[in-house]
Amino acid sequence: MASWLPETLFETVGQGPPPSKDYYQLLVTRTQVIFRWWKISLRSEYRSTKPGEAKEIHEDFLENLHLQGKFDFLERLSDNLLLNIISYLDLEDIARLSQTSHRFAKLCMSDKLWEQIVQSTCHTITPDVRALAEDTGWRQLFFTNKLQLQRQLRKRKQKYGNLREKQP
Known part of the structure:
Protein backbone atom coordinates (compact mmCIF):
# COMPACT_ATOMS: atom_id res chain seq x y z
CA MET A 1 0.00 0.00 0.00
CA ASP A 72 16.03 22.05 18.45
CA PHE A 73 13.29 20.34 16.52
CA LEU A 74 10.49 21.87 18.63
CA GLU A 75 11.72 25.35 17.73
CA ARG A 76 11.22 24.52 14.06
CA LEU A 77 7.51 23.67 14.49
CA SER A 78 4.95 26.36 13.71
CA ASP A 79 3.07 28.09 16.52
CA ASN A 80 -0.25 26.65 15.28
CA LEU A 81 1.10 23.09 15.39
CA LEU A 82 2.60 23.63 18.85
CA LEU A 83 -0.68 25.12 20.11
CA ASN A 84 -2.51 22.07 18.85
CA ILE A 85 -0.06 19.76 20.65
CA ILE A 86 -0.09 21.81 23.87
CA SER A 87 -3.90 21.76 23.97
CA TYR A 88 -3.75 18.01 24.74
CA LEU A 89 -1.51 18.46 27.80
CA ASP A 90 -2.70 18.41 31.40
CA LEU A 91 -2.89 21.79 33.13
CA GLU A 92 0.14 20.98 35.31
CA ASP A 93 2.18 20.14 32.21
CA ILE A 94 1.13 23.38 30.51
CA ALA A 95 2.30 25.30 33.59
CA ARG A 96 5.66 23.50 33.54
CA LEU A 97 6.08 23.95 29.79
CA SER A 98 5.44 27.68 30.11
CA GLN A 99 8.55 27.93 32.30
CA THR A 100 10.93 26.42 29.73
CA SER A 101 11.31 29.34 27.29
CA HIS A 102 9.89 32.72 26.32
CA ARG A 103 8.26 31.19 23.27
CA PHE A 104 6.49 28.49 25.26
CA ALA A 105 5.48 31.01 27.94
CA LYS A 106 3.84 33.13 25.23
CA LEU A 107 2.14 30.10 23.65
CA CYS A 108 0.90 28.74 26.99
CA MET A 109 -0.67 32.10 27.86
CA SER A 110 -2.14 32.73 24.40
CA ASP A 111 -5.85 33.16 23.89
CA LYS A 112 -5.71 30.78 20.92
CA LEU A 113 -4.56 27.92 23.18
CA TRP A 114 -7.19 28.56 25.83
CA GLU A 115 -9.91 28.90 23.21
CA GLN A 116 -8.96 25.43 21.92
CA ILE A 117 -8.97 24.05 25.47
CA VAL A 118 -12.36 25.58 26.30
CA GLN A 119 -13.84 24.29 23.04
CA SER A 120 -12.54 20.79 23.72
CA THR A 121 -13.91 20.71 27.28
CA CYS A 122 -17.31 22.39 26.72
CA HIS A 123 -20.10 20.77 24.77
CA THR A 124 -21.57 24.04 23.57
CA ILE A 125 -20.41 27.63 23.75
CA THR A 126 -23.22 30.15 23.57
CA PRO A 127 -22.74 33.45 21.74
CA ASP A 128 -22.91 35.24 25.13
CA VAL A 129 -20.10 33.08 26.54
CA ARG A 130 -18.05 33.60 23.36
CA ALA A 131 -18.51 37.39 23.61
CA LEU A 132 -17.53 37.31 27.30
CA ALA A 133 -14.43 35.27 26.45
CA GLU A 134 -13.43 37.78 23.80
CA ASP A 135 -13.82 40.60 26.34
CA THR A 136 -12.09 38.95 29.29
CA GLY A 137 -9.89 36.35 27.56
CA TRP A 138 -10.33 32.60 27.05
CA ARG A 139 -7.87 31.72 29.82
CA GLN A 140 -9.79 33.83 32.31
CA LEU A 141 -13.03 32.20 31.17
CA PHE A 142 -11.55 28.71 31.61
CA PHE A 143 -10.52 29.37 35.21
CA THR A 144 -13.76 31.13 36.19
CA ASN A 145 -16.09 28.96 38.23
CA LYS A 146 -19.68 28.49 37.04
CA LEU A 147 -21.24 30.80 39.62
CA GLN A 148 -18.90 33.66 38.75
CA LEU A 149 -19.43 32.98 35.06
CA GLN A 150 -23.21 33.20 35.40
CA ARG A 151 -22.85 36.47 37.34
CA GLN A 152 -20.56 37.95 34.68
CA LEU A 153 -22.93 36.91 31.91
CA ARG A 154 -25.89 38.55 33.72
CA LYS A 155 -23.91 41.79 34.20
CA ARG A 156 -22.87 41.76 30.57
CA LYS A 157 -26.46 41.27 29.37
CA GLN A 158 -27.68 44.09 31.63
CA LYS A 159 -24.90 46.43 30.49
CA TYR A 160 -25.44 45.82 26.79
CA GLY A 161 -29.23 45.71 27.23
CA ASN A 162 -29.13 49.18 28.84
CA LEU A 163 -26.88 50.49 26.07
CA ARG A 164 -29.27 49.25 23.38
CA GLU A 165 -32.24 50.92 25.12
CA LYS A 166 -30.39 54.27 25.23
CA GLN A 167 -29.56 54.20 21.51
CA PRO A 168 -32.11 56.01 19.28
Whole structure:
Protein backbone atom coordinates (compact mmCIF):
# COMPACT_ATOMS: atom_id res chain seq x y z
CA MET A 1 0.00 0.00 0.00
CA ALA A 2 1.38 3.41 -0.93
CA SER A 3 2.03 5.89 1.85
CA TRP A 4 -0.03 9.08 2.02
CA LEU A 5 3.07 10.94 3.15
CA PRO A 6 5.17 12.80 0.59
CA GLU A 7 8.72 11.55 0.04
CA THR A 8 10.24 14.69 1.60
CA LEU A 9 8.79 15.29 5.09
CA PHE A 10 10.97 18.23 6.13
CA GLU A 11 13.74 20.30 4.59
CA THR A 12 15.67 23.27 5.80
CA VAL A 13 18.73 25.01 4.44
CA GLY A 14 20.80 27.75 5.92
CA GLN A 15 24.11 29.43 6.42
CA GLY A 16 26.32 29.01 9.44
CA PRO A 17 26.69 31.90 11.90
CA PRO A 18 29.33 34.59 11.09
CA PRO A 19 32.18 34.62 10.31
CA SER A 20 31.44 31.25 8.65
CA LYS A 21 29.97 31.24 5.18
CA ASP A 22 29.24 27.51 5.30
CA TYR A 23 25.92 26.24 4.02
CA TYR A 24 23.94 23.28 5.30
CA GLN A 25 20.86 21.28 4.39
CA LEU A 26 18.81 19.00 6.62
CA LEU A 27 16.45 16.76 4.70
CA VAL A 28 14.06 14.30 6.33
CA THR A 29 12.47 11.78 3.98
CA ARG A 30 10.12 8.90 4.69
CA THR A 31 13.05 6.54 5.18
CA GLN A 32 16.09 8.56 6.22
CA VAL A 33 17.65 11.75 7.52
CA ILE A 34 20.25 13.43 5.31
CA PHE A 35 22.59 16.19 6.47
CA ARG A 36 24.65 17.96 3.81
CA TRP A 37 27.20 20.74 4.28
CA TRP A 38 29.34 22.93 2.04
CA LYS A 39 32.45 24.65 3.37
CA ILE A 40 32.82 28.13 1.86
CA SER A 41 36.12 29.85 2.50
CA LEU A 42 38.70 32.07 0.83
CA ARG A 43 41.48 30.41 2.84
CA SER A 44 43.73 28.24 0.71
CA GLU A 45 43.61 25.23 3.07
CA TYR A 46 39.83 24.93 2.54
CA ARG A 47 39.70 25.47 -1.23
CA SER A 48 39.86 21.79 -2.04
CA THR A 49 37.30 20.80 0.60
CA LYS A 50 34.42 18.89 -0.95
CA PRO A 51 30.83 19.04 0.22
CA GLY A 52 29.94 16.50 2.89
CA GLU A 53 26.94 14.30 3.38
CA ALA A 54 25.75 12.01 6.14
CA LYS A 55 22.74 9.70 5.71
CA GLU A 56 21.07 7.69 8.44
CA ILE A 57 17.80 5.82 8.78
CA HIS A 58 15.48 7.40 11.33
CA GLU A 59 16.32 5.00 14.18
CA ASP A 60 20.08 5.44 13.74
CA PHE A 61 19.72 9.23 13.51
CA LEU A 62 17.88 9.37 16.82
CA GLU A 63 20.77 7.51 18.48
CA ASN A 64 23.57 9.46 16.72
CA LEU A 65 24.19 12.60 18.79
CA HIS A 66 26.91 13.82 16.39
CA LEU A 67 24.48 13.95 13.45
CA GLN A 68 21.73 15.57 15.46
CA GLY A 69 24.00 18.47 16.33
CA LYS A 70 22.28 21.33 18.10
CA PHE A 71 18.98 21.26 16.26
CA ASP A 72 16.03 22.05 18.45
CA PHE A 73 13.29 20.34 16.52
CA LEU A 74 10.49 21.87 18.63
CA GLU A 75 11.72 25.35 17.73
CA ARG A 76 11.22 24.52 14.06
CA LEU A 77 7.51 23.67 14.49
CA SER A 78 4.95 26.36 13.71
CA ASP A 79 3.07 28.09 16.52
CA ASN A 80 -0.25 26.65 15.28
CA LEU A 81 1.10 23.09 15.39
CA LEU A 82 2.60 23.63 18.85
CA LEU A 83 -0.68 25.12 20.11
CA ASN A 84 -2.51 22.07 18.85
CA ILE A 85 -0.06 19.76 20.65
CA ILE A 86 -0.09 21.81 23.87
CA SER A 87 -3.90 21.76 23.97
CA TYR A 88 -3.75 18.01 24.74
CA LEU A 89 -1.51 18.46 27.80
CA ASP A 90 -2.70 18.41 31.40
CA LEU A 91 -2.89 21.79 33.13
CA GLU A 92 0.14 20.98 35.31
CA ASP A 93 2.18 20.14 32.21
CA ILE A 94 1.13 23.38 30.51
CA ALA A 95 2.30 25.30 33.59
CA ARG A 96 5.66 23.50 33.54
CA LEU A 97 6.08 23.95 29.79
CA SER A 98 5.44 27.68 30.11
CA GLN A 99 8.55 27.93 32.30
CA THR A 100 10.93 26.42 29.73
CA SER A 101 11.31 29.34 27.29
CA HIS A 102 9.89 32.72 26.32
CA ARG A 103 8.26 31.19 23.27
CA PHE A 104 6.49 28.49 25.26
CA ALA A 105 5.48 31.01 27.94
CA LYS A 106 3.84 33.13 25.23
CA LEU A 107 2.14 30.10 23.65
CA CYS A 108 0.90 28.74 26.99
CA MET A 109 -0.67 32.10 27.86
CA SER A 110 -2.14 32.73 24.40
CA ASP A 111 -5.85 33.16 23.89
CA LYS A 112 -5.71 30.78 20.92
CA LEU A 113 -4.56 27.92 23.18
CA TRP A 114 -7.19 28.56 25.83
CA GLU A 115 -9.91 28.90 23.21
CA GLN A 116 -8.96 25.43 21.92
CA ILE A 117 -8.97 24.05 25.47
CA VAL A 118 -12.36 25.58 26.30
CA GLN A 119 -13.84 24.29 23.04
CA SER A 120 -12.54 20.79 23.72
CA THR A 121 -13.91 20.71 27.28
CA CYS A 122 -17.31 22.39 26.72
CA HIS A 123 -20.10 20.77 24.77
CA THR A 124 -21.57 24.04 23.57
CA ILE A 125 -20.41 27.63 23.75
CA THR A 126 -23.22 30.15 23.57
CA PRO A 127 -22.74 33.45 21.74
CA ASP A 128 -22.91 35.24 25.13
CA VAL A 129 -20.10 33.08 26.54
CA ARG A 130 -18.05 33.60 23.36
CA ALA A 131 -18.51 37.39 23.61
CA LEU A 132 -17.53 37.31 27.30
CA ALA A 133 -14.43 35.27 26.45
CA GLU A 134 -13.43 37.78 23.80
CA ASP A 135 -13.82 40.60 26.34
CA THR A 136 -12.09 38.95 29.29
CA GLY A 137 -9.89 36.35 27.56
CA TRP A 138 -10.33 32.60 27.05
CA ARG A 139 -7.87 31.72 29.82
CA GLN A 140 -9.79 33.83 32.31
CA LEU A 141 -13.03 32.20 31.17
CA PHE A 142 -11.55 28.71 31.61
CA PHE A 143 -10.52 29.37 35.21
CA THR A 144 -13.76 31.13 36.19
CA ASN A 145 -16.09 28.96 38.23
CA LYS A 146 -19.68 28.49 37.04
CA LEU A 147 -21.24 30.80 39.62
CA GLN A 148 -18.90 33.66 38.75
CA LEU A 149 -19.43 32.98 35.06
CA GLN A 150 -23.21 33.20 35.40
CA ARG A 151 -22.85 36.47 37.34
CA GLN A 152 -20.56 37.95 34.68
CA LEU A 153 -22.93 36.91 31.91
CA ARG A 154 -25.89 38.55 33.72
CA LYS A 155 -23.91 41.79 34.20
CA ARG A 156 -22.87 41.76 30.57
CA LYS A 157 -26.46 41.27 29.37
CA GLN A 158 -27.68 44.09 31.63
CA LYS A 159 -24.90 46.43 30.49
CA TYR A 160 -25.44 45.82 26.79
CA GLY A 161 -29.23 45.71 27.23
CA ASN A 162 -29.13 49.18 28.84
CA LEU A 163 -26.88 50.49 26.07
CA ARG A 164 -29.27 49.25 23.38
CA GLU A 165 -32.24 50.92 25.12
CA LYS A 166 -30.39 54.27 25.23
CA GLN A 167 -29.56 54.20 21.51
CA PRO A 168 -32.11 56.01 19.28
